[in-house]
Amino acid sequence: MKYVSTSLNEKYLMDSLVKSKFFTSSALILFTSILVYQYITFGPFAPLQCQLLRIGCLDTEIHGYVAPEFIDVKKAFIKNFENGYEIGSSVAVYYDGNLVVDLQGGYADLEAKRKYDNNTLQPVFSSTKVMSAIMIAYLVDRGFLDYNKKVSTYWPEFAQGNKENVTLLDLVNHRAGLSYLNTKVTKSDLEDLDKFAKTLASQPHSFNGVSSRAYHATTVGWYLNEIVRRVDPKHRTIGKIISDEILEQYDLEFYLLLPPNFISRVAKLYEISKIRGIFDMFNVFFEWWIGMIPNSYFSEFNDKESVMYKTFQPSGPFKISDFSDLETLTVEWPSVNGITNAKSMAKLGAIIVNNGQPINSVTYKPLISKSTIDLMSTKLPETFDHVLYKNITPASGGFAYLRYPGIEDVEFIGWGGYGGSSFIWNRELGISFGYAMNGLLPPKYGKTGDLRLWSVLKEVVNVAKKLKKEQA
């Protein structure tokens, strides 16, 4: 009896232990799953306790102006903050020549609690290429440059290494075979442009002279700058011409040469955490697994002889984290280190949509004539890009025709920048759009921008379509 009872007791004890262990571990697994789920479904820029438990989230106060018709744009913009996808950012929209959205929110410097406001400036990486391409069109318009001329007409030493037939049109459209340089560029190279021009000229064509598109991510601005120095009567760089002839005259802030006293206005940049980066890699793996990313993309990426591999090698003097520093922002690099805000990008786009006519500025001189705007907007045939590893539809002036999820029927002209910034316009709908943010999301294969941009842009397009319909 005693024995049995003990046995029963022990059995009971064992049973309840096993059960409670089972329940505890189940509860633990469930709890961990909920945390992981919370974590991966929430934005990467919220504090950890907010990502996991939705406590201690950043405030989501938004400042600025929105026209009543465009209120849904503000709602979409706020959602990005609420969901932890923003640290600080700004979005601006012009519609038919009027500023209809000019919103800012979050922090320019999270640690110092400096607000991201209408005084904030920030690096926009490759959105800088839109500004540089507009300046090339500006010089084409004034007769200093011709897209169809060979680069060697302006720069005889350029005609080496199978580059003798490369035209300005090839160069602005990333098909000059110059997506990388064989030598690593240092900061002192960018400070001695005469010497640097020799390095640039000596680089051989990476497709042996055959025109092939391969995104000149870091290089295009260096080449354009040398050409501009040679055709400008005062031998100025693109950045210097912008400072002398564009910014005050057209009421814009877009610096290729940042005045040093403006450094305190520049937002600090933030990247996602290492753990987030790992989740992101799972996502890449998943996209490959379901066939969204072709196998050949990875083999190209790892093939040391491929143009893509060579282009992605670190080639410039600065790391991403350097891009809020004076050192980095006061040497000119017209591919990537422009400093601006959403409003200036949208306003410059609006001047293009307005056929070059200024908007609320001290000058009455058109920025670029309508005929040159038509020329630079001309659609070129869709073509495969060997670096971005996807098809691109170029607009002659060095922009691209872009489509976005949920609004695929509308094509924008422009480009975007590393981390998510965007500088685009659509002439038919009368929209121009600028978006700048200091929370940098990793680029995704085949995508232009990310969900923050898409959700806000979609509302802009919906309202503009509705207004156009009412006007008709």
Ligand SMILES: *[C@@H]1O[C@H](CO)[C@@H](O)[C@H](O)[C@H]1NC(C)=O
């Ligand atoms: C910037 O924002 C402040 C505060 O909201 C406002 O007083 C000021 O007019 C704004 N400046 C411009 C140029 O919009």
Ligand SMILES: *[C@@H]1O[C@H](CO)[C@@H](O)[C@H](O)[C@H]1NC(C)=O
């Ligand atoms: C440049 O064009 C000329 C004339 O069409 C051609 O003979 C030459 O092979 C071309 N050069 C290169 C590097 O493709």
